[in-house]
Amino acid sequence: MTPDPSPSGTTPDTTAEAPAPACVLAFNVNDPTGAGGTGGDVATITAMGAHPLPVVxxxxxxxxAEVFDQHVLEPDAVVEQARSILEDVTTAAFKVGFLGSAEVVGAVAEILSDYPDVPLVAYLPSLAWMGDDEQQAYVDAFRELVLPATEVLVGNHKTLTDFLLPDWDSERPPSARELAVAAAEHGARHVLVTGIMLSAKGPQQFIDNVLASPQGALTGEKFELFETAFVGAGDTLSAALAALLASGADLHAAVGEALSFLDQSLDAGFRPGMGNVVPDRFFWALPPAEDDEGDGGEPTTETAPEEPKNVSRRVH
Incomplete structure (x- = not known):
């Protein structure tokens, strides 16, 4: 009789498990377009090589085209989702998107306070569709409770100006550094400001996207402005940045790579409905375009002109 090589009678597993990718816990609403919200976060974080932990x-x-209304979850339901996965999985970064209400902001902030060493990327979208009182309560809670835990606050220049410097009355717009100073007063370490309008050069208009601290601008990218409206760009940028930080990238390098990823996602964007264009986060997975064939069935020597590099659409 051949002796059992395994004392327990089970077959030993000789295959080592592959290391898990970095995990990013993303707090966000469900967006049925898939452009932003949890759907956008999942697509972006996955495309960046990290593993998403979406909390709705x-x-x-x-x-x-637009937001009509929302249904907010009870804070306890949000907390239970997050606590359940945080007790099981090591999270390397947090991403905060739209949280729905001031009450949920408070609940999420309490969770974040238990993980002060985990980097947080917070994104503030335009909330113009909300009622005035509801919007004010939300931004007040976000400012006082989320910003103290924030490594990078991401947002459009106008949105961040209204949020951080609501009484700004100068004829010139505030600089990224001035927004960073205002954010730092509430505890945020950096701001990543998108959509800063620059002077036109000939017929072309350019926008700047700048990472800044209270000491000044640190890095960024300038892109050509096209009059094409997108939905989900801000969620894409912030989720990409969170995934890169989770994977151990240096902040400056992560910002450059996240902006490049957004640029290419927008360049490959598509219009699934009758509204705005949606970023394609899996542009890199598309097969190369086949050469056009001439009348004789042979590939022609003429090719379409190359798209200019580092050309982006409007970042919302």
């Missing part, structure tokens, strides 16, 4: 904070009623 509410449900948007919207299409690719």
């Amino acid at each position: 904070t509410g449900v948007l009623m919207r299409d690719t």
